[in-house]
Amino acid sequence: MRRCAAEAAAPAPLVAAASHFLRPGAAGKRFRPALVLLVGTAVGGGGPTPAELEPDVRAPGAPPHGRRRRLQALAEVAETIHVASLLHDDVIDGSSTRRGGAAAHVAVGSAKVAVLAGDFLLARASLTLAALRHHGVTALMSRAIADLVAGEVAQATAAGEDLVSLRSYERRAYLKTGTLFANAAAGAALLAGGGAPWPGERVSGGGGVNGEGAASAAAPTSLWAGPDGPAAAAAAWALETGIASSDPTGPLLDPPALAAAAAAAAAYGASLGLAFQVVDDALDYSSPASLLGKPALADAAAGIVTAPVLLAMRAEPELVALARRRFKRAGDPAAAAALVASGGGVAAARALAASHAADAVAALGGLPPTTDPAALAARAALVELAGRVAERVK
Secondary structure, eight states, rough: OOOOHHTTTTTHHHHHTTTTSSSTOOOOTTTHHHHHHHHHHHOOSSOOOGGGGOOOOOOOOHHHHHHHHHHHHHHHHHHHHHHHHHHHHHHTTTTOOEEEOHHHHHOOOOHHHHHHHHHHHHHHHHHHHHTTTTHHHHHHHHHHHHHEEEEEEHHHHHOOGGGGOHHHHHHHHIIIIHHHHHHHHHHHHHHHHHHOOTTTSSSSSSSSSGGGGGTTTTTTOOOOTTTTHHHHHHHHHHHHHHHOOOTTTOOOOOOHHHHHHHHHHHHHHHHHHHHHHHHHHHHHSSSSSSHSSSSSOOOOHHHHHHHHHHTTTTOOOOHHHHTTTTTTTHHHHHHHHHHHTTTHHHHHHHHHHHHHHHHHHHHGGEEOOOEEEOHHHHHHHHHHHHHHHHOOOO
16 A cells, blocks of 8 residues: 555554554455456456556555556555455454454554554545546445445344345345455456546536436445346446546447446456355364464354354254354354354355355356457456365465
């Protein structure tokens, strides 16, 4: 994340907490930035110019020029939002470790500072989004932030049938993970396939530069499929904002093709995010803490009902009672782990993740045809990425 004057002036404890998961050795997989750059290349083709390989020396808030720079800025936004969510989640869940080390609130000795650092990162992400000056991308990423919050609340307040419903679990999984994948991928398609409309320049559609005409379509319900899902929202924004005629990199796709690309990217990201979360939940029941980088069986200990439990219920109905009371009695987490093992919950969850990964690959078929070598290579990499997500062991 590029530093700015405001960040340099921030109190040292705030900077330490905000950068805790961005420092070398604790930066994680950088999965979401990779997704943004791959989707952008899959849609727009080509590669970075020599100038785009040089350090970004823009003044803070200045718009990035060139498709690759815009994609890099969106990749930064996606990772910053993700890291902010980790800072918040660890405080909410009372987690003391993350990525093989101390959680940020433990490292800085203050839960309050860690929460404020998460807020600080969200503000920084918003500044970078504003610099892109693309209303559709801003709307999509804002929806992702709203969904992340809704997902945490849904997980904390789920009760009754919602606790033992696979459909309700998948909805929460989309809100917690899939939404950022889906909306970041859709945003990458918009940036790569059509450039960014600048204030005062011509845009297509009836909504004007502020996109009022697409307001209802651009505010999807928090579902990953259907007419109000992220794919429909991304397509609506593609048709609404169109292509700025004076975009220095030039238009690549006409609005209908751009809408198809954005919808396909959103569908790919949503399914990939679901696969990622389901595997994450399976690993909680199958991998040691040394490999996970955080305590094993953390979900059950926190009262969270996930796919391995829900899928093992078919063979081990005793799990229903444990799940309904959120594993609150002494010995419940260990009992749940034993029942998940005997009920084949981890293998079933892996199969579910593989199904979502296959859906992601199928969604790539909606991308417009291309002969660009870089675009074809990126699409092959996205296929491979889906397979790796379903098969990952940490």
